[in-house]
Amino acid sequence: MPKASAKGTVGCILVLRFCEVIVVGILAFAAKDNYQLVKLHDQLTKPPHNKNVLLSQELLYAGSVAAFGWTFLGFTLLLVWKGWAIFWYGLVDLVLALVMIIGAAMQASYLPATLAKCKKADTWQVHGDYPSFFALAASYKSRETANDRCHSFVLPWILGVVVIVFQMLIAYIGIFCDIREYSLLNPYRPFAWFVMFVFGAPYWFACAAVRRSRFLYRLTKKVARQLRGCKPIEFEKPLKYVPNYNGIKISNPKLESIFNIEHLLLPIASNLHYNDLINLSLTSKSVRESVFPAGDYEHRVRKLKAYSCSLDTKSCCEYCNKQVCADCTQAAKMPGLAGVRHLQLCRPTCTKCYFKSIRPGIRRTAIDKRQCRCWISDASTLDHWICPGCYVKANKNYVELQAAREQRYKNQLREYAQGVGLQNERELECRTCKTDMRGGSVRWWVCNRCFGECTSHMHPAHARVTAPRDLEKGEDGNADGPKISWLKVFPWNQGH
Ligand SMILES: [Zn+2]
Ligand SMILES: [Zn+2]
Ligand SMILES: [Zn+2]
Ligand SMILES: [Zn+2]
Ligand SMILES: [Zn+2]
Numbered sequence: 071m072p073k074a075s076a077k078g079t080v081g082c083i084l085v086l087r088f089c090e091v092i093v094v095g096i097l098a099f100a101a102k103d104n105y106q107l108v109k110l111h112d113q114l115t116k117p118p119h120n121k122n123v124l125l126s127q128e129l130l131y132a133g134s135v136a137a138f139g140w141t142f143l144g145f146t147l148l149l150v151w152k153g154w155a156i157f158w159y160g161l162v163d164l165v166l167a168l169v170m171i172i173g174a175a176m177q178a179s180y181l182p183a184t185l186a187k188c189k190k191a192d193t194w195q196v197h198g199d200y201p202s203f204f205a206l207a208a209s210y211k212s213r214e215t216a217n218d219r220c221h222s223f224v225l226p227w228i229l230g231v232v233v234i235v236f237q238m239l240i241a242y243i244g245i246f247c248d249i250r251e252y253s254l255l256n257p258y259r260p261f262a263w264f265v266m267f268v269f270g271a272p273y274w275f276a277c278a279a280v281r282r283s284r285f286l287y288r289l290t291k292k293v294a295r296q297l298r299g300c301k302p303i304e305f306e307k308p309l310k311y312v313p314n315y316n317g318i319k320i321s322n323p324k325l326e327s328i329f330n331i332e333h334l335l336l337p338i339a340s341n342l343h344y345n346d347l348i349n350l351s352l353t354s355k356s357v358r359e360s361v362f363p364a365g366d367y368e369h370r371v372r373k374l375k376a377y378s379c380s381l382d383t384k385s386c387c388e389y390c391n392k393q394v395c396a397d398c399t400q401a402a403k404m405p406g407l408a409g410v411r412h413l414q415l416c417r418p419t420c421t422k423c424y425f426k427s428i429r430p431g432i433r434r435t436a437i438d439k440r441q442c443r444c445w446i447s448d449a450s451t452l453d454h455w456i457c458p459g460c461y462v463k464a465n466k467n468y469v470e471l472q473a474a475r476e477q478r479y480k481n482q483l484r485e486y487a488q489g490v491g492l493q494n495e496r497e498l499e500c501r502t503c504k505t506d507m508r509g510g511s512v513r514w515w516v517c518n519r520c521f522g523e524c525t526s527h528m529h530p531a532h533a534r535v536t537a538p539r540d541l542e543k544g545e546d547g548n549a550d551g552p553k554i555s556w557l558k559v560f561p562w563n564q565g566h
């Protein structure tokens with residue numbers, strides 16, 4: 071085995087340090103500028119932006135400034151003390167490289183990899199109505215566009231990668247510098263190759279296996295949720311109203327005789343809102359019996375709904391599903407409902423398509439990288455146009471009202487995962503390959519607004535197999551499946 075040359079080691083390190091010094095100098099100043107900008111404006115580090123922005127900028131800044139100082143100090147020290155000291159210099163270089171590697175790796179999750187991608191800086195990783203990270207950062211500087219800001223963040227990152235390569239080379243040459251023939255740290259010993267193998271092989275293995283392990287990890291989480299099972303959501307069903315005819319006293323016979331005649335009641339209803347009719351029926355037992363007769367309840371509800379409220383703007387209250395129109399609703403200021411967002415935006419994807427969306431390699435891309443963060447937009451308060459009854463509840467305690475509504479949405483999302491309640495008897499299909507989604511499989515959800523995976527637990531992890539309908543028995547569908555729409559449990563909708 072050849073003996074290593076001490077002169078060669080020193081020469082290599084000096085040349086590398088000489089080449090590195092200008093790059094590391096530019097990096098240190100650029101990183102300082104970015105770090106100070108992020109530190110001054112904490113809006114840049116709050117959701118929806120990456121939570122590690124400040125830490126990652128700080129690590130690259132601290133690493134590069136220390137490396138800049140160390141380049142001069144290491145250069146001088148190497149000329150004064152050689153021999154075993156070179157090993158310790160190598161360790162310092164290794165530590166500096168590791169600090170910068172951690173910083174740069176964290177930055178990679180919110181910065182584009184190349185300067186060319188800065189053309190899309192305005193729309194880079196945008197969530198809802200929030201401006202992109204670069205647009206927001208540019209707004210703090212006068213006469214700067216998002217594109218310029220993107221350049222000033224990406225360029226230091228690229229320089230950082232160059233400096234890391236230099237540092238790793240210097241550290242390698244420094245640590246494996248022992249000139250003794252049988253030393254473990256002799257650069258010509260197979261041990262050096264062994265170390266390369268120890269660090270290199272896991273990297274290559276990770277690139278190849280990381281996709282499967284990521285998929286398996288997420289699949290295990292879904293299966294664990296499936297095994298734990300879905301807690302059944304119970305809703306209180308209102309008891310059917312059975313009037314006690316003996317106890318009914320008629321206080322105003324003339325008025326009630328008008329209500330009893332449907333031809334007279336319906337024109338009156340056409341000038342009222344549905345909510346007014348309910349309030350009218352609550353005035354006395356006899357009036358209730360005239361307006362909503364127990365014997366003809368379902369037909370009467372349907373007719374009264376058709377006649378009451380303004381025809382053009384008829385809809386249902388978002389919270390209790392009672393019929394309302396533009397004139398009888400009131401605006402309550404409340405945060406958005408997560409359930410509405412999931413129901414409108416999240417679509418299922420089959421396991422095959424989901425696996426394909428995870429690209430091989432360490433770096434995460436597309437659906438795999440972008441977890442849906444649209445929940446951030448739920449927090450902003452908006453006007454909810456709701457019925458007077460719910461408006462009163464909202465003013466008292468909207469958290470309770472919304473929690474109850476979210477439970478219903480959760481149930482509705484479970485039904486949706488089973489393919490229940492789709493329009494035109496359609497089957498639930500994969501958003502990518504359009505094949506039918508059968509029961510008995512794991513459900514993956516992708517948000518159609520941000521194209522990230524939605525991992526919210528409001529979506530069920532799994533859809534069970536539904537029993538085929540037994541038409542001979544006159545079954546409409548699966549007996550214990552959620553075939554009855556949740557809307558039916560509201561008292562004022564039983565006539566639907
Ligand atoms: Zn109305
Ligand atoms: Zn309501
Ligand atoms: Zn969702
Ligand atoms: Zn989303
Ligand atoms: Zn598919």
